[in-house]
C-alpha cells in the first residue's frame with residue numbers, strides 16, 4: 001500500500017463550501033482592515049475619470065465589505081449600480097442606480113437590492129467597471145461564484161462579443177485564492193482581481 005495517495009482534486013461545490021466557510025470565519029477586525037485596504041488598493045490601481053459608472057455589490061456571507069468603497073466612490077461623484085435579480089427571467093442580473101436614500105428590499109437570498117425602478121437601470125455595456133463578488137479565484141483569473149450562475153449568464157453575451165465595457169474586476173479576500181479551479185465552458189475569466197494585499201492582472 002502506498003503511503004502517499006495522490007489527493008483527488010476538489011470539486012467546485014467542495015471548494016465553494018470550504019472557501020465560504022473560511023471567509024465567514026474572518027473576524028470583524030480582519031473584515032474591517034480588509035475593507036480599508038481594498039479601498040486604498042482600488043484607488044491606487046484604478047485612476048478613474050469623472051463621473052464613472054461602477055457596478056458593485058452589497059456584501060453577504062463573509063464577502064469583502066464594499067460599504068466603504070461605495071461611500072468613497074459616491075463622495076467622489078461616481079455613480080454606483082447594484083445587482084437586481086431579473087424579475088421576469090430570474091436568472092440574470094440587472095444593474096440599478098444606488099444612492100444614499102434608494103428604496104431597498106431583500107431578494108430571495110436575503111441580500112439587499114434596490115427596489116426595481118426601470119428608469120434607474122443601466123445597460124451592462126454602459127457601465128465602465130463591474131466589480132464582482134466571487135467565492136474563489138485561481139492563479140489564472142478563473143472565477144467561482146455562489147453557484148447561481150447569475151454573473152456568468154449576465155456576462156455570456158458580453159463575453160462572446162468581446163465588448164470593451166465594462167472592465168471586469170473581481171474583489172476578494174486573500175484567503176479566497178486557490179491554485180487552480182476546475183473550469184466550465186460558461187465561466188467568464190477575470191483580467192483583474194483586487195485583494196486587500198494585491199492587485200492581480202492577466
Ligand SMILES: Nc1nc2c(c(=O)[nH]1)N(C=O)[C@@H](CNc1ccc(C(=O)N[C@@H](CCC(=O)O)C(=O)O)cc1)CN2
Pocket residue numbers: 057058059060063083093108109111133134145146147148149150151
Ligand atoms: N453580495 C452578493 N450579491 C449577489 C451575488 C453574490 O455573489 N454576492 N450574486 C452572485 O451570483 C447574486 C446572488 N447569487 C446567490 C446565489 C446563491 C446564494 C446562496 O446563498 N445560496 C444558498 C442557498 C440557496 C437558497 O437559499 O435558496 C446556499 O448556497 O447556501 C446566494 C446568492 C446576486 N447578488
Ligand SMILES: Nc1ncnc2c1ncn2[C@@H]1O[C@H](COP(=O)(O)OP(=O)(O)OP(=O)(O)O)[C@@H](O)[C@H]1O
Pocket residue numbers: 143144145146147148149150151152153156184186187
Ligand atoms: N452562459 C450560461 N448559459 C447557460 N447556463 C449557464 C451559463 N452560465 C452558467 N450557467 C448555469 O448556471 C449554473 C451555475 O453556474 P456556476 O456554478 O458556474 O455559477 P457561479 O459562477 O458559481 O455563480 P455566479 O456567476 O452567480 O457567481 C450552472 O448549472 C450552469 O449550467
